[in-house]
Amino acid sequence: xxxxxxxxxxxxxxxxxxxxxxxxxxxxxxxxxxxxxxxxxxxxxxxxxxxxxxxxxxxxxxxxxxxxxxxxxxxxxxxxxxxxxxxxxxxxxxxxxxxxxxxxxxxxxxxxxxxxxxxxxxxxxxxxxxxxxxxxxxxxxxxxxxxxxxxxxxxxxxxxxxxxxxxxxxxxxxxxxxxxxxxxxxxxxxxxxxxxxxxxxxxxxxxxxxxxxxxxxxxxxxxxxxxxxxxxxxxxxxxxxxxxxxxxxxxxxxxxxxxxxxxxxxxxxxxxxxxxxxxxxxxxxxxxxxxxxxxxxxxxxxxxxxxxxxxxxxxxxxxxxxxxxxxxxxxxxxxxxxxxxxxxxxxxxxxxxxxxxxxx
Numbered sequence: 310x311x312x313x314x315x316x317x318x319x320x321x322x323x324x325x326x327x328x329x330x331x332x333x334x335x336x337x338x339x340x341x342x343x344x345x346x347x348x349x350x351x352x353x354x355x356x357x358x359x360x361x362x363x364x365x366x367x368x369x370x371x372x373x374x375x376x377x378x379x380x381x382x383x384x385x386x387x388x389x390x391x392x393x394x395x396x397x398x399x400x401x402x403x404x405x406x407x408x409x410x411x412x413x414x415x416x417x418x419x420x421x422x423x424x425x426x427x428x429x430x431x432x433x434x435x436x437x438x439x440x441x442x443x444x445x446x447x448x449x450x451x452x453x454x455x456x457x458x459x460x461x462x463x464x465x466x467x468x469x470x471x472x473x474x475x476x477x478x479x480x481x482x483x484x485x486x487x488x489x490x491x492x493x494x495x496x497x498x499x500x501x502x503x504x505x506x507x508x509x510x511x512x513x514x515x516x517x518x519x520x521x522x523x524x525x526x527x528x529x530x531x532x533x534x535x536x537x538x539x540x541x542x543x544x545x546x547x548x549x550x551x552x553x554x555x556x557x558x559x560x561x562x563x564x565x566x567x568x569x570x571x572x573x574x575x576x577x578x579x580x581x582x583x584x585x586x587x588x589x590x591x592x593x594x595x596x597x598x599x600x601x602x603x604x605x606x607x608x609x610x611x612x613x614x615x616x617x618x619x620x621x622x623x624x625x626x627x628x629x630x631x632x633x634x635x636x637x638x639x640x641x642x643x644x645x646x647x648x649x650x651x652x653x654x655x656x657x658x659x660x661x662x663x664x665x666x667x668x669x
Contacts, residue, residue, distance in 0.1 A: 311370075312337045312466070312498055313358060318367035320353050320522075327353050328522045331367070335500065337465075340492050341527075342509040343502040345519035346545065351502035352395075352470050354519065358500055359392045359468045388415075391464035395471040397455030399443035404435060404454055407443045411462045429457040433487050449480025456487055460495075467491070469501040473508065481508075488512055506546060510534065518542050536663055540586050543663075549634045550589040553667065556581050563659060571630045574606040575662035584667040593661035594635035596625060597654045598645055605656040609633070613651050616642075627655045 311334040318331035328350045335341055335358075343351045356362045357369065360376060360383045368377040371386040391411075399407050408429055412422045430436045433453040438446070443454060452472060459467060472488070473481040485508060491497055492512065503509055509516050510530045517527045526538050537543040543551055556579050557572070558565035564579065565572045566587055573587055595605065611629025623642045627633050633655050637647075647653070 311335060312339075312372055313500075314370040315358065316368050316370075318354070318357060318364045318369070320350075320357065320362070321365045326522055328357070328364075331524050333517065333524060333527065335498060337498055338496050340499045340512060340514040341501070341517060342513035342515070343500070343517045343519055344504070344506055344509050344545075347504065349519040350522045351519055355392075355468050355470050355500060355502050359390055360387050361392070389464060390466040390468060391459035391462055393452075393455050393459050393467070393469045393472055395474050397451060399446070399451055399454060401442070401444050403439065404430070404441050404443050404446070405439040407454055408457045408461050411458060415462065425461050425463075426457075429461040432460065432490065433457045434483065447480070449476050449483060452476065452480070452484055453487065456484070460491065464497070466498045466500065469499070471502055471504060473503070473505065481505075485511065506534075518545065520545065535590065537588070538665060540665070540667075543586070543588050543665075547590075548588045548663075549591055550587075550594070550632075552587040552589075552631055554585055554587050556583045556585060564664070566664070569631045571609065573662060574659045575664050576659055577664040579664060579666055585664050586667050588663040588665070589633070589657055589661055591624065591634045591636045593657050594633060595654075595656045596627070596635050596637060596645075596647075597656070598651075600654060604658075606659040607662070608654055608656040610652060610654055613647060613649050613653060616647070616649060627653060629655055 313335040315331055315333045318328055320328040331354060343354060345351055357364055368375055374382055376382045376386045405426055409422050409426045412425060430439055433456055435453055435457060446454060473484050489512060513530055515527060516530055516533045518525045518533060520541060526533060526542050534546050537546060540551060552568045554566040554568040556564050557567045559581055562576050562578065563574060564577045565574055566585060568587060579585055609629035611627040613625055614628045615626040617624040621639055622636050623639055625635050625637060635655060
C-alpha cells in the first residue's frame with residue numbers, strides 16, 4: 310500500500326487551473342523529485358501533498374486514510390511530515406532554540422530534546438553555531454538550520470520546495486550532501502521540488518515532470534532523461550536532437566526512419582507508416598574526420614555549421630541533410646583541428662536512438 314496516494318488532484322486559483330488531474334503514488338522510502346519550469350505547479354503540488362492546502366478537486370490518502378477534507382485526519386497526518394520551504398523562516402532566537410521548537414511543541418522531555426537537537430545540528434554541520442542568533446545566518450546556513458528543524462522531529466515524510474534555490478555553489482553542495490546522507494542512512498520518504506535537473510538526477514529514485522500543471526511523466530532518472538515519453542518532456546530535459554520522421558522499413562525490431570530523405574536506423578516497435586519523433590542525445594554522437602569503418606549503424610557526412618564553447622566542452626552542430634548537435638572536449642576539438650565549414654562524420658548507434666510515436 311502506498312504511503313501517499315493522490316488521485317485526480319486539481320487546484321484552481323482565481324479561476325485558473327494550476328494543477329490538472331494529478332494522479333501519483335509515493336511508497337515508503339521513495340525519493341521523488343519534481344522538476345519543471347517556473348510556474349509549472351511544483352510548489353502547489355508539494356503544499357497539497359503536505360496537506361497545507363486543500364485541493365479544488367480530487368483526493369489525497371495518507372497511509373490508507375482519505376485525508377482530503379477532514380481537519381482532524383489532516384492534522385494527524387501532518388504530524389508525521391515535515392516541510393522545508395524555499396525561503397525558510399527562522400525565529401529571532403538561537404540556532405539551538407530554532408531547531409528545538411518543534412520538539413517543544415510536541416512536549417518532548419528536555420533530555421530527548423537536547424540529544425535530538427545535538428544530533429540534527431551535527432548532521433547539518435551547524436553544531437558550532439548552536440548559540441548564534443539565527444537571524445545572523447547566511448542563506449545557506451539558514452537552509453541547513455531549516456533542514457535540521459525538519460529532521461529533528463523524525464518525520465516519516467520530508468517535503469522540500471526548491472531547497473537550494475538562490476544558494477551559492479558551496480552551499481548547494483553542502484545541502485545536497487545532507488540530503489544524500491538522509492536518503493542513504495535514514496531511508497526517509499522524500500518529496501522534493503527543484504529547478505535543478507542535474508540535482509534531480511543525483512538525488513532522485515523517481516522523477517516527476519510537471520509542465521503547465523500536468524504531470525507528464527513519472528519514472529526513474531534514466532527513463533526521464535533517456536527515454537522521455539513526449540517531445541515536450543524531451544525538450545525540457547535537454548534532448549537537443551529531435552527530428553521528425555516516418556518509419557519506412559522494418560526488420561524485426563530494427564526500423565528505418567526517413568528523416569528529410571535520409572534513413573536513420575533505430576530500435577522501435579512502431580509500425581511502418583507511423584509518424585515519429587527521433588531523439589538522440591548529443592553525448593551519444595561521435596564526431597570524426599575520417600570515413601573510417603564504424604560499428605554504429607548510423608553514419609552521416611556533414612559540415613560543421615556552429616561551434617559553441619562551454620568549457621570544458623564544445624557544442625558542435627553538423628548539418629548532414631538535417632541538423633545534429635554533438636559535444637566534444639576542448640582538447641578533442643584542438644587535436645582534430647575542427648573549424649566551422651569542415652566536413653566530418655557524425656555517427657551513433659541504433660540503440661542510442663529513442664523513438665516515440667508523434668501525436669497527430
